[in-house]
Structures are given as C-alpha cells and as structure tokens.
Amino acid sequence: MSIATPVVSVEAQGACIPLLGLGTWELRGRACTRVVEQAFRLGYRHVDTAEIYENEREVGEGLRASGIKRGEVFITTKIWPTHYAPRELERAARDCLVRLRLSEVDLLLLHWPNPQIPLSETLGALCKVKRDGLARNIGLSNFTVALIEEALRATSEPLVCDQIECHPFLDQSKVIAACRRHDMAVVAYSPIARGNARDDELLQRIGAAHKKTAAQVCLRFLVQQNIVVIPRTSKVERLSENAAIFDFALSEDEMAQIAGLARPGGRLIDWAFSGRPQWD
Numbered sequence: 001m002s003i004a005t006p007v008v009s010v011e012a013q014g015a016c017i018p019l020l021g022l023g024t025w026e027l028r029g030r031a032c033t034r035v036v037e038q039a040f041r042l043g044y045r046h047v048d049t050a051e052i053y054e055n056e057r058e059v060g061e062g063l064r065a066s067g068i069k070r071g072e073v074f075i076t077t078k079i080w081p082t083h084y085a086p087r088e089l090e091r092a093a094r095d096c097l098v099r100l101r102l103s104e105v106d107l108l109l110l111h112w113p114n115p116q117i118p119l120s121e122t123l124g125a126l127c128k129v130k131r132d133g134l135a136r137n138i139g140l141s142n143f144t145v146a147l148i149e150e151a152l153r154a155t156s157e158p159l160v161c162d163q164i165e166c167h168p169f170l171d172q173s174k175v176i177a178a179c180r181r182h183d184m185a186v187v188a189y190s191p192i193a194r195g196n197a198r199d200d201e202l203l204q205r206i207g208a209a210h211k212k213t214a215a216q217v218c219l220r221f222l223v224q225q226n227i228v229v230i231p232r233t234s235k236v237e238r239l240s241e242n243a244a245i246f247d248f249a250l251s252e253d254e255m256a257q258i259a260g261l262a263r264p265g266g267r268l269i270d271w272a273f274s275g276r277p278q279w280d
C-alpha cells in the first residue's frame with residue numbers, strides 16, 4: 001500500500017479473503033464515500049458493509065471514485081434477520097446489489113441468527129442467491145458453535161466464514177476452533193474493541209517495543225492467527241495506521257500476554273435481534 005503492503009489473504013472453502021478490510025458501521029454519507037475511496041487508494045482491497053448500515057450506496061460510490069477495478073476488491077455485505085424468509089432474502093440481496101451498483105458481492109452473510117425462521121429455509125434461500133450469481137461466496141455472522149454446526153448440516157453450498165466480535169478482551173477460542181475444524185475463516189469485527197485497545201497499557205507497552213501503536217498491536221495479534229480484521233475509522237490518517245500491521249511480528253510470549261487480556265464481560269456488542277443466544 002502507500003502503506004507498501006502486499007495484499008495478504010486467507011483461504012477458506014475456495015474463497016480468498018483479504019486479511020485486512022475496512023469496517024463501515026456508522027460511516028454515513030459523503031464521509032463514508034471519502035473514507036472508502038481513500039482506503040482503496042491506500043491499498044485496502046476489502047470492505048465490509050451491511051444493509052442495516054444504510055451506507056451501501058456510499059460504499060459503492062467510494063469504490064468507483066477510487067478507480068480501482070472491481071475484480072481487485074472484495075466486497076462483503078449482510079442480510080438483516082427480518083429478511084430471512086426465503087423470498088424476502090432474495091429480494092433483500094437484490095436490493096443490496098442495486099444500492100452498491102454491483103452485479104454480485106464477494107461475500108454475503110446472514111448478519112445474526114434468527115430463531116424465528118427455520119435456519120434450513122434461510123440457508124436454502126442463501127444458497128440459491130449464490131447459485132443465481134448474486135454472491136460469489138456466502139457465510140455467517142454472530143453464529144455460535146452449535147449454530148455453525150446446524151448451519152453446516154443444512155447448507156448445500158460452502159459457508160466460508162463466521163464474522164464474530166473478536167479482540168484480545170474477549171475469549172472466542174471455542175468459535176475459532178469450530179471455524180478451523182470446518183475450514184471456515186474467522187472474520188473479526190470490532191477488532192480494536194471499538195477503539196478501547198488504544199488505552200490498554202499492555203498493548204501500549206508491547207507497541208512501544210515495536211515502534212507501533214496499541215491499535216496496531218491489537219490488529220497484529222489477530223492477523224498473526226490468520227484472523228481477518230475489519231477495523232473501522234472515520235479518519236483518513238488512521239487508515240494507514242490500521243493497515244501497517246504486516247511489517248512486524250509479535251513473539252510467542254507477547255501473543256500469550258495479549259491473549260491473557262481476555263476477561264468475562266469483555267463482549268461489547270450485544271445480541272441485537274431477539275434475545276441472548278447461548279454463546280458456548
């Protein structure tokens with residue numbers, strides 16, 4: 001990148017997902033378009049949006065403004081759980097593409113599980129959307145170990161990832177292990193703990209030893225485990241900071257110390273849709 005960084009990817013079920021993406025939750029309007037454009041210009045090749053973020057139009061505009069060819073970037077969007085009835089899901093997926101002004105996305109996710117609609121029906125519709133060419137890959141988000149297993153039994157197409165809250169303050173080892181067992185990628189959302197990583201003393205101390213910031217150490221901790229990260233920033237200057245995570249390595253001891261930051265109550269994003277799931 002101007003960040004002089006090669007695009008490093010993780011492979012899962014035939015999908016090739018860039019390890020670094022740009023998160024876009026809460027980015028809106030022209031500010032969103034500008035950050036997405038700048039990110040692509042700087043070398044990001046992966047962006048994460050969702051129909052619920054109400055910014056797919058701006059994400060698409062940012063991509064076109066950057067001048068980067070469609071084939072060089074990886075675009076993820078997500079279907080909101082109120083749209084999981086089969087016909088609704090297909091319509092919602094088409095609406096995403098209209099807003100993005102794309103003929104297909106690279107990855108289409110179920111945003112949260114929805115216990116009110118049989119998972120087999122929702123997955124049937126998601127698989128059809130893929131077969132119809134609207135999404136190159138499909139996957140899950142916020143699925144527990146038990147729900148991943150249920151989804152895998154019900155799907156006729158590969159599920160390439162589970163996108164989950166993942167940062168050093170939260171122990172996600174069980175979901176990560178389940179993904180690894182099934183050759184699914186782990187995509188970490190809120191990878192810098194919604195900005196909280198910046199103030200952590202251990203991350204700061206380790207960062208000082210590598211001439212890196214606490215946020216960079218936090219992201220490095222994840223990518224060093226082959227976990228895809230999608231940090232979000234509204235500030236163009238932070239795009240480069242969050243991308244400069246491929247030119248240093250954490251020692252085994254540093255990785256273990258950072259893993260020790262996990263604590264009960266470390267979860268930041270609450271179950272948004274219908275009651276709290278059993279996470280383990």
Ligand SMILES: NC(=O)c1ccc[n+]([C@@H]2O[C@H](COP(=O)([O-])OP(=O)(O)OC[C@H]3O[C@@H](n4cnc5c(N)ncnc54)[C@H](OP(=O)(O)O)[C@@H]3O)[C@@H](O)[C@H]2O)c1
Pocket residue numbers: 022023024025026048049111141142163164188189190191192193194195196198215216230231232233234235238241242269
């Ligand atoms: N699937 C899901 O259910 C789900 C849920 C949540 C999020 N996501 C996805 O994951 C993405 C990332 O998660 P997130 O937005 O919750 O949180 P995040 O990326 O962990 O943190 C974003 C916050 O950190 C700040 N920040 C960014 N870079 C920084 C740096 N280098 N130093 C210090 N602070 C920094 C940002 O502020 P500034 O803007 O001021 O830089 C912002 O307040 C989302 O945008 C979304 O695409 C998915």
